[in-house]
Amino acid sequence: MKLQVADLNSFYGPAHILFDIALEVGEGEVVALLGRNGAGKSTTFRSIVGLVENRSGRIVFESRDVSREPTHAIVRGGLGYVPEERRIFTDLTVEENLEVGRQPKRPNAPHWTREKLFTLFPNLGEMRNRPGGRMSGGEQQMLTIARTLMGNPSLVLLDEPSEGLSPKIVEQMVDAILAMKNEGVSIVVSEQNLHFARLISDRAYIIERGRICFGGTMAELDARPDIRDAHLSL
Amino acid sequence: MAFYFVQFLTGLASAASLFLVASGLSIIFGVTRIVNFAHGAFYMLGAYVAFTLTERLSGALGFWGGIVVAALIVAVIGVLVEMVLLRRIYHAPELFQLLATFGLTLMVQDIVVMIWGPDDLLGRRAPGFRGAVDFFGQNIPSYDLFLIALSPVVLGVLWLLFQRTRWGVLVRAATQDRDMVAALGVNQKWLFTSVFALGVFLAALGGALQIPRDAVHHALDLRIIVEVFVVVVIGGLGSIIGAFVAAVLVSELNAFGILIFPKISIILVFLVMAVVLIVRPWGLFGKPEAAARRTPGLTVNPWRPLTSGERMMSISALALAATLPLFAGNYALTVGSEIAIFVVFAASLHFLMSVGGLASFGHAAYFGLGAYGVAFLAKAAGLPMMVSLLLGPVLGLLGAAVFGFFAVQLSGVYFAMLTLAFAQIVWSIAFQWVTVTGGDNGILGVWPEKWAASPANFYWLSLGITALVVALLRVIVFSPFGFALRATRDSPLRSEAIGINGKRVQWTAFVISGTVAGIGGALFAYLKGSVFPDSVGISLSVDALVMVLLGGVETVSGAVIGAIVFKAANIWLVSQTDLSKLVLGGFIVLMVVAFPKGIVGTLETIRNRRRSSKAKKSALVTSRIEAAE
Numbered sequence: 001m002k003l004q005v006a007d008l009n010s011f012y013g014p015a016h017i018l019f020d021i022a023l024e025v026g027e028g029e030v031v032a033l034l035g036r037n038g039a040g041k042s043t044t045f046r047s048i049v050g051l052v053e054n055r056s057g058r059i060v061f062e063s064r065d066v067s068r069e070p071t072h073a074i075v076r077g078g079l080g081y082v083p084e085e086r087r088i089f090t091d092l093t094v095e096e097n098l099e100v101g102r103q104p105k106r107p108n109a110p111h112w113t114r115e116k117l118f119t120l121f122p123n124l125g126e127m128r129n130r131p132g133g134r135m136s137g138g139e140q141q142m143l144t145i146a147r148t149l150m151g152n153p154s155l156v157l158l159d160e161p162s163e164g165l166s167p168k169i170v171e172q173m174v175d176a177i178l179a180m181k182n183e184g185v186s187i188v189v190s191e192q193n194l195h196f197a198r199l200i201s202d203r204a205y206i207i208e209r210g211r212i213c214f215g216g217t218m219a220e221l222d223a224r225p226d227i228r229d230a231h232l233s234l
Numbered sequence: 235m236a237f238y239f240v241q242f243l244t245g246l247a248s249a250a251s252l253f254l255v256a257s258g259l260s261i262i263f264g265v266t267r268i269v270n271f272a273h274g275a276f277y278m279l280g281a282y283v284a285f286t287l288t289e290r291l292s293g294a295l296g297f298w299g300g301i302v303v304a305a306l307i308v309a310v311i312g313v314l315v316e317m318v319l320l321r322r323i324y325h326a327p328e329l330f331q332l333l334a335t336f337g338l339t340l341m342v343q344d345i346v347v348m349i350w351g352p353d354d355l356l357g358r359r360a361p362g363f364r365g366a367v368d369f370f371g372q373n374i375p376s377y378d379l380f381l382i383a384l385s386p387v388v389l390g391v392l393w394l395l396f397q398r399t400r401w402g403v404l405v406r407a408a409t410q411d412r413d414m415v416a417a418l419g420v421n422q423k424w425l426f427t428s429v430f431a432l433g434v435f436l437a438a439l440g441g442a443l444q445i446p447r448d449a450v451h452h453a454l455d456l457r458i459i460v461e462v463f464v465v466v467v468i469g470g471l472g473s474i475i476g477a478f479v480a481a482v483l484v485s486e487l488n489a490f491g492i493l494i495f496p497k498i499s500i501i502l503v504f505l506v507m508a509v510v511l512i513v514r515p516w517g518l519f520g521k522p523e524a525a526a527r528r529t530p531g532l533t534v535n536p537w538r539p540l541t542s543g544e545r546m547m548s549i550s551a552l553a554l555a556a557t558l559p560l561f562a563g564n565y566a567l568t569v570g571s572e573i574a575i576f577v578v579f580a581a582s583l584h585f586l587m588s589v590g591g592l593a594s595f596g597h598a599a600y601f602g603l604g605a606y607g608v609a610f611l612a613k614a615a616g617l618p619m620m621v622s623l624l625l626g627p628v629l630g631l632l633g634a635a636v637f638g639f640f641a642v643q644l645s646g647v648y649f650a651m652l653t654l655a656f657a658q659i660v661w662s663i664a665f666q667w668v669t670v671t672g673g674d675n676g677i678l679g680v681w682p683e684k685w686a687a688s689p690a691n692f693y694w695l696s697l698g699i700t701a702l703v704v705a706l707l708r709v710i711v712f713s714p715f716g717f718a719l720r721a722t723r724d725s726p727l728r729s730e731a732i733g734i735n736g737k738r739v740q741w742t743a744f745v746i747s748g749t750v751a752g753i754g755g756a757l758f759a760y761l762k763g764s765v766f767p768d769s770v771g772i773s774l775s776v777d778a779l780v781m782v783l784l785g786g787v788e789t790v791s792g793a794v795i796g797a798i799v800f801k802a803a804n805i806w807l808v809s810q811t812d813l814s815k816l817v818l819g820g821f822i823v824l825m826v827v828a829f830p831k832g833i834v835g836t837l838e839t840i841r842n843r844r845r846s847s848k849a850k851k852s853a854l855v856t857s858r859i860e861a862a863e
Contacts (some may be wrong), residue, residue: 025500049417075419087414089407099400100407149321 001029001063002155003048008057018210021057025155025188027219030181032218033190033200034232035105036143040210042084045157048089049081050074059196061155062108065205079151084160085192088146090133094124097143101150109154110180110183117146120179132183140171140194145176155186174199192230206231236370245489246445246482247378250385252463254440255458256465256660257392257474258433263474265429268320269328271335271435274298275342276337277849280438281450282350285357288445294361305439316427322827328647329593334826335464336776338543339455340819343372346452348813357445366803385441388436389478396474405429408536409472411604421576460658463651464503468510469766471648479518498653504659508640515643519704537720537790539712550703552701559690567689567810568761569805574696577759578703580781582750584793585707587782589716590743591723592642594726595650597751597778599637600769604630605759609677612759619683623756628754631745642737642806645726657775671743676766680759696757701749704794710746712789718744777804780822786832795834 001024008021018040025031026146035041049056050071059067075081089097105111116126121142122197129137132143141161149155161177162170177200181187191197197204197218204221206208206214214221221228259273287300315338323331338619363377368646396402407416416422441454465484468474474813485504489503516522540548558570611622637656641649664671671677710716721729722736728731759765768774776800777800785796808814825832833837 051413051417070421071413071416072419072421075417081417083414083417087411089410089414090405091410093405094405096406099403100420102400103419147418228355 001025002029002061003188004058004060005044005048005059006048006058008025008044008059010043010052011054013054014045014050015138016210017052018047021047021186021207021210021212023205023215024095024188024213028181028184028186029203030177030201032190032197032204033188033207034192034194034204035190035207036192039207041159041203041207041230042122042159043210044191044207045081045159047187048074048157049079058218068140071152075151075153076103078109078154080148080151082144082156082158082161084150084163086140086142088132088140088147093129093131093133094135094143095128098145098150101149103119105153106154109152109186111152112146112149115148117149117164120176121146138165138172141165141169141173142176149180149216153154156180157187158187158189160190162191162193170220171194192232194228236372239371240372240374241489241493242486243374243378243382246377246385247381248488249442249481249485251387251444252458252461252465252485253478254388254443255437256462256477256481256491257388258436258440258471259462259473260466260469260474260477261392261405261436262430263310263414263432263466263647265405266301266320268324268331268335268434269471270430270454271332271459271650272315272338272342273335273433273462274455274457275339275629276308276434276437277344277441277698278450278452278454279311279342280305280441281357281444281454282308282346282441283438283446284386285355285440286452288358297361301439301442304442305435308438308441309431309435311805312703313427313431318431319823319827320430321423321426322480328650329587329787330783330826330830332593332595332647332650333776333779334823337819337822339459340815340822342812342819343452343455344801344819350450350452351590352452354449356449363446375447381443381447385478389474392474395840396691399753401428401680416765432591439557448616452732453720460849464655466517467648467651467655468507468517470514470517472521473517473519476517476519501659501663504655508657511643515648518607531797539566545708547855552697557695558720559693562687564624569802571689571693571696571757571761572805573798574693574700575754575761576777576781576801577700577794578754578757579751580779580785580793580800581704581707582747582754583778584782584785584787585710585741585750587779588789588792589711589723589785590719590740590742590747592744593640593650593779594747594775595654595779596660596772596775597653597747598772599653599657599660600630600634600748600751600777601669601758601774602664602765602767603633603748603757604755605765606664606671606677606755606770607752608756608759609680609765612680619686619760623760625748627752628757631754634745634752635741638741638748642740642744654772654775657770657772660771660773662769664770671767674766674767680765681763682760686760690760696761699753703753707746707750708790713743715739719775720780722727727835749785771804776822779823780818782832783825783830784832786838788831788833789834789838792832794832794855796824799833 003023003025005021005023008018009016010018021044033041033044043052047051048059049071057067058065061074061079064077064079072116089100092100095114098117105170122144123139124146132140135143145161146157159175165173176195177187177189189200201218203217205212206227213229213231243860255273255277259270262268262270283799284301284304287304288297291297305656319334323334359461360380363380365375366375367379396406404420404425407421412422412671461484465477465480467481468483483506487503487506495501510518529746559567562570573783585593595670604627608622608626611617611625612619641652641656686695717727718734718739721740723732725738753770758769771830780795781796781800783796784800785792785794807817811817834859
């Protein structure tokens, strides 16, 4: 088991956001976390990497409980996080953005170099010295993923990677995610778009109002159109 | 011509230290978002430690080594401060950070006097730079030329550090988005500590390099910090280039301002700053600032008018206070009047800060203007007391109208720094324009007329005005204007969207607040019978902040309680110890770290918790809203 989350509860100030979230991700698996806007997908990811301070529960990553560790320690342990808002450093060039993400080589995870990432995302290779603020949305999305991969993670939380991208870029994104999977990176990807999720995922969870209401393989999900229609807008 | 050139070079030489300190402040702010008020204290410590080291160590190596080692020692002190104090308040509102670092400054002032004594110390001349260079009959100290050459070198080194090293890339990334840097596996704690160490090193170096030029004394800290605030406001907080350009600009304005307005040279700097703020509110090289993380005053405990029971209690308390002259002596009555006046002052700041969300660090300006207004009217124009009392605060109103207009263009730390700079300008005028203000000697003999002269009558007068003012401010808080002001405080965008002209509402609040402060100042002038520049000073501004904070910045009535408790404790403390700054500074730091809700805020929390546990509700409902990002 790569990642195991149990009884995760999170709060923003006085508001209770997540209720007893439980998730599991196997070695080399791609798991989709599906749900509508505001269902709690981003909060789940932010809670796992420790960016939501007020949380309780168990988060076991590579058989180590990381729920008490600070964000940077969790990420250094090999759990990469790609935020939904992209949050690239707009004043820094592409290469400098990648430098911020760089971490030492890890024995149990694929090793990424700048050159290797520039072959995975050829666009980035052509704009190495361009400031992040002067890139298109799609290029920025590529850069955030590449930046996280520079940390050589064994598992990546990808928050809505297809959001706001043109169909052509979404295709490239699917290719990139599958390439990451082939390298051996486990992935949790949050999505509103079931079609996109189906192209890349082995299994899926559905989250609604801060609670997990379904977990199973993609085939099992397809066999339950009632659940799909009730919790996902197509 | 040669004279002007030499004057220009003198300006450039002064710019060196200013640039070092300002760049340090900017670097620290860029990453940690803390405006380190204690930066002036580190500058001063650098000068003192360098003085001692260069006295003890001999030779050129001893001197230059002493300068560098002094800066390193102070940087280590800075690291300790960061680890012990700042790490606890990185997520606190800006106001608290400014106050805590100001508390630190106060403590350092007393500690420095304890170690090095109160007298000016004259340091060694720099070996190799003792002479002067002749330029068409004008002398230029060669040490000045060294300083002129130094600042571009430091600028270059900093540039390389930030552009060409991994540390620099991480720092620049953290300047933009700290949490994201952590989410990429970088330990922010040590990044912050190292940045703070560098910033403090630069400040201390700036101080250490001053010893061959200037005497070392224990007021260096406030002098430099005000200039540095002006520099970073002009240059743009967070920009090193901005700090460089603005340091040169301000120093040159000072150098030439002396020639044009010898008495009030600071006016020139002020005018330039005003122009920059109108054209580019975020400074020449700065970036438009994101909204403040959490405005003071914002609370989830909704404010409500007093219930009839509470109103009765307030009136009884007032009636009780009015009986003081029946049993207390003259000294107690004078203290009582002073406390009442400070309730007015604190309430005026509370109105601006808690209701308006604008934390002014220079509120004494308007208090002092009211006091000087009375003094001018009563002494120079010979007007009767009632007329002076009514018209004196008008000077506070005018000051607030002018300065407030510029100040409300900004928010958060920029607002705080700008209000402080304005207050310092008023102070400089009061201090330097001797023919009008009497300078340090003040204006004496502002005594009340016979009917108000007895301590009891003056106490009743003060108490009556105080009650009136506090009640009036409370009415405004719950008036449509008060709602508009609080709406602008809580969400400038949303209030703008429903048609509230936020800047004008805030400006009006600033003027109201300044006028009320002026009323306090006017009474104060009659209480003391005199006016001194102290009534405009930074320490008075900070006293007001502490009073509001002590009472509870999130409450409506906190300022009243805070002022009474603080003033009474302060008067007692000053009579007990010589180290009042050390104690007060320590108290401020402790309060910010351990007791941020203040007296009334804590009482309200306890009451709410009790009420909600009765109602079986989660105690979380009463906790405050965290900045939801």
